[in-house]
Amino acid sequence: MKLADVFSDLEPLEQNEGPQPVVQIAATPQFVEVMGYFRRVLVNQEFSQRALQLSAQAIALNAANYTAWQFRRRCLTELHAASSEEQRLAAWRDELEFCDEQCRNNMKNYQVWFHRRACVEQVGEPQKELQFIEEILAEDAKNYHAWGHRQWALRTYSLWADELSFVERLIKEDLRNNSAWNQRYYVLQHTTDIKSPEVVKAEIAFASKWIEIEPNNDSSWAYLKGIVRPVGYSAYPEVQQMCERLAAGALDEAAGPTQEGDASKICLNALSLLVDILQAQNTPKGTARAEALCKQLQRLDPIRINYWIWRAQQPRAMG
Amino acid sequence: MLPRTSPPPRVPTATSDEQRATEEACHTAVDKWLDEHGALARDSLSLSRASHVAFLNSGLRELPSGYCSLDASRPWICYWIIHSLEMLREPRADELEEDVVRFLASCQDPSGGFCGGPFPGQSPHLAPTYAAVNTLVTIGTESAYRAIDRESLRRFLLRMKTAEGGFTMHEDGEADVRGSYTALAVASLCNLWTDELVEGAAEFVASCQTYEGGIGATPGEEAHGGYTFCGLAAMVLLNRVELLRVPHMMDWLVRRQMAVHGGFQGRTNKLVDSCYSFWQGGAFPLIQSVLEARGELPETGVRSLFSTTGLFDYILTCSQSPQGGLRDKPGRGRDYYHTCYALSGYAVCAAEPPSPGSEGVPAHWPAAVDFVNPVYNVSAAKAAKALEYFCPS
Numbered sequence: 078m079k080l081a082d083v084f085s086d087l088e089p090l091e092q093n094e095g096p097q098p099v100v101q102i103a104a105t106p107q108f109v110e111v112m113g114y115f116r117r118v119l120v121n122q123e124f125s126q127r128a129l130q131l132s133a134q135a136i137a138l139n140a141a142n143y144t145a146w147q148f149r150r151r152c153l154t155e156l157h158a159a160s161s162e163e164q165r166l167a168a169w170r171d172e173l174e175f176c177d178e179q180c181r182n183n184m185k186n187y188q189v190w191f192h193r194r195a196c197v198e199q200v201g202e203p204q205k206e207l208q209f210i211e212e213i214l215a216e217d218a219k220n221y222h223a224w225g226h227r228q229w230a231l232r233t234y235s236l237w238a239d240e241l242s243f244v245e246r247l248i249k250e251d252l253r254n255n256s257a258w259n260q261r262y263y264v265l266q267h268t269t270d271i272k273s274p275e276v277v278k279a280e281i282a283f284a285s286k287w288i289e290i291e292p293n294n295d296s297s298w299a300y301l302k303g304i305v306r307p308v309g310y311s312a313y314p315e316v317q318q319m320c321e322r323l324a325a326g327a328l329d330e331a332a333g334p335t336q337e338g339d340a341s342k343i344c345l346n347a348l349s350l351l352v353d354i355l356q357a358q359n360t361p362k363g364t365a366r367a368e369a370l371c372k373q374l375q376r377l378d379p380i381r382i383n384y385w386i387w388r389a390q391q392p393r394a395m396g
Numbered sequence: 397m398l399p400r401t402s403p404p405p406r407v408p409t410a411t412s413d414e415q416r417a418t419e420e421a422c423h424t425a426v427d428k429w430l431d432e433h434g435a436l437a438r439d440s441l442s443l444s445r446a447s448h449v450a451f452l453n454s455g456l457r458e459l460p461s462g463y464c465s466l467d468a469s470r471p472w473i474c475y476w477i478i479h480s481l482e483m484l485r486e487p488r489a490d491e492l493e494e495d496v497v498r499f500l501a502s503c504q505d506p507s508g509g510f511c512g513g514p515f516p517g518q519s520p521h522l523a524p525t526y527a528a529v530n531t532l533v534t535i536g537t538e539s540a541y542r543a544i545d546r547e548s549l550r551r552f553l554l555r556m557k558t559a560e561g562g563f564t565m566h567e568d569g570e571a572d573v574r575g576s577y578t579a580l581a582v583a584s585l586c587n588l589w590t591d592e593l594v595e596g597a598a599e600f601v602a603s604c605q606t607y608e609g610g611i612g613a614t615p616g617e618e619a620h621g622g623y624t625f626c627g628l629a630a631m632v633l634l635n636r637v638e639l640l641r642v643p644h645m646m647d648w649l650v651r652r653q654m655a656v657h658g659g660f661q662g663r664t665n666k667l668v669d670s671c672y673s674f675w676q677g678g679a680f681p682l683i684q685s686v687l688e689a690r691g692e693l694p695e696t697g698v699r700s701l702f703s704t705t706g707l708f709d710y711i712l713t714c715s716q717s718p719q720g721g722l723r724d725k726p727g728r729g730r731d732y733y734h735t736c737y738a739l740s741g742y743a744v745c746a747a748e749p750p751s752p753g754s755e756g757v758p759a760h761w762p763a764a765v766d767f768v769n770p771v772y773n774v775s776a777a778k779a780a781k782a783l784e785y786f787c788p789s
């Protein structure tokens with residue numbers, strides 16, 4: 078059925094661009110028609126089945142039309158205000174299915190993911206969400222919206238049980254997947270006392286294992302620092318020991334300049350964490366050694382040369 | 397000069413493969429430039445101003461149908477273009493500016509705030525509200541200022557406030573650090589600041605700082621350049637930066653500058669992208685003034701903690717599209733969003749004080765653009781003018 082027939086009782090509401098339009102987007106005839114009727118039902122506050130279908134067409138033309146998404150939620154709520162529980166559930170299940178497809182097509186869209194939350198809240202089968210997000214992450218392992226949605230589902234419905242093993246699997250697939258590392262921290266933050274010595278020890282071991290496998294990985298180092306920094310490095314000497322070992326290449330060459338080729342073999346993350354640890358010791362010896370390391374880093378990490386000069390000058394800054 | 401490649405990975409993964417491919421695309425772009433100019437003499441490298449201006453002007457009136465995905469973001473298109481032209485000191489005809497003012501006024505909802513397009517047809521939303529106000533401030537005429545209905549805007553901002561101290565982007569919409577920044581930036585520029593509006597706002601933003609030091613969209617989400625800028629700028633506006641772990645944030649920020657091509661990535665282990673030239677780069681002047689106020693950035697030492705030379709190099713060699721306009725990275729198409737934010741990052745670099753560790757840059761680089769106020773990301777002069785208008789002392 079043509080839109081004009083479905084809405085034969087309504088006059089489309091044209092967009093008023095004024096006599097001298099700016100940033101006007103050349104619209105296809107279909108875009109003009111759908112949006113004309115959509116504006117009309119919106120203004121009329123018509124919460125009907127045909128309006129619901131129309132909003133899907135508006136979304137197909139522009140998934141970032143937040144008004145159309147918002148209208149759908151309102152429409153479903155109003156349509157089923159007097160429905161049986163069964164009818165209402167069925168409608169929201171359909172909506173979740175609509176969302177599945179929209180999420181797959183518009184993975185980087187705020188609206189579709191926010192809408193999904195509303196659907197899950199209505200349908201109440203959050204376990205399925207984890208499976209769905211896993212499919213999305215298989216295509217884009219760092220999708221920010223998918224991870225945000227996953228965190229929401231985990232905390233809202235307390236679905237923590239298998240999350241650590243899921244995260245570990247993703248880290249195994251790509252040890253540089255920083256979203257997975259962030260998720261590990263998130264799970265522990267919600268399920269353990271992340272400052273307790275047991276957790277800190279276990280997480281140092283976890284991060285260190287992945288650092289040994291690939292020392293040149295900002296994600297595992299950031300995680301290690303994130304775990305130990307709040308509780309202080311002094312209680313966990315194994316961190317400094319690992320840094321000393323991995324930075325050894327650079328420490329050896331303290332006597333003379335490195336060849337150009339060698340610089341790439343030096344673990345900058347180990348050197349820079351050593352600076353943090355030594356400065357935190359707040360001793361003349363530690364500060365002096367940190368200053369020497371900062372000098373080396375000025376040469377080995379030239380993009381951050383200003384930062385390393387500053388770190389040497391402000392040994393207390395990282396406090 | 398920066399190294400040409402990252403050290404070879406011991407364990408290659410999808411991330412390191414993509415990184416390698418991006419580095420190669422960047423080299424190709426630099427090499428192409430070298431072929432044309434002989435040697436990497438920075439002196440002969442510059443912003444292709446005329447072609448960027450042509451691209452910007454071509455979008456002000458009409459856009460092809462491919463832009464329909466931005467049909468709910470039209471005030472953003474105004475902002476990206478007008479702000480870019482302003483940075484490039486390209487004057488706009490009075491008549492055109494009046495048309496932009498009229499258009500933005502037509503996007504205003506009678507109940508307050510600006511919509512993604514003309515009213516009726518869309519709901520008011522904080523993002524187009526921020527874009528509309530910034531555009532009007534950039535135009536900076538009496539009629540532009542008067543287009544903002546401050547009384548209804550004040551009510552709209554208050555309606556978006558959540559119990560947690562955050563702001564939802566629109567009614568029945570998502571709340572995150574973008575909401576906090578856009579609401580507070582608008583409230584500050586238009587003098588709509590009240591205790592009621594800001595109550596709990598700083599605590600919400602602070603709760604989004606992650607173990608990495610950057611800020612995520614909501615508590616627990618991954619540290620991200622866009623949200624880090626928004627959160628930090630919001631805290632500067634709130635005068636509550638002390639709730640953040642500032643050196644920790646600096647430690648995260650400096651590491652987002654790529655060792656190889658000098659641009660910024662948005663998150664740890666992601667690819668370089670020119671829009672982060674502003675989202676990450678713009679955080680530096682904010683955080684540096686905090687450090688300065690604390691006496692931790694003395695006059696005699698380094699004044700700028702990132703490599704402005706590296707960022708200039710990336711923007712000039714890798715993000716300028718040969719057809720005019722700027723792009724995310726080599727191999728991608730130009731667009732107005734990246735043109736605006738790459739230029740905004742460039743303008744931030746231009747305003748940075750020289751530091752002992754930076755290689756010198758040709759004097760014509762920083763001279764090519766006007767300074768921006770990094771808190772609002774509008775022209776520094778126009779921000780000052782608007783504050784004077786809305787907040788007469």
Ligand SMILES: [Zn+2]
Nearest residue numbers: 669670671724
């Ligand atoms: Zn980008």
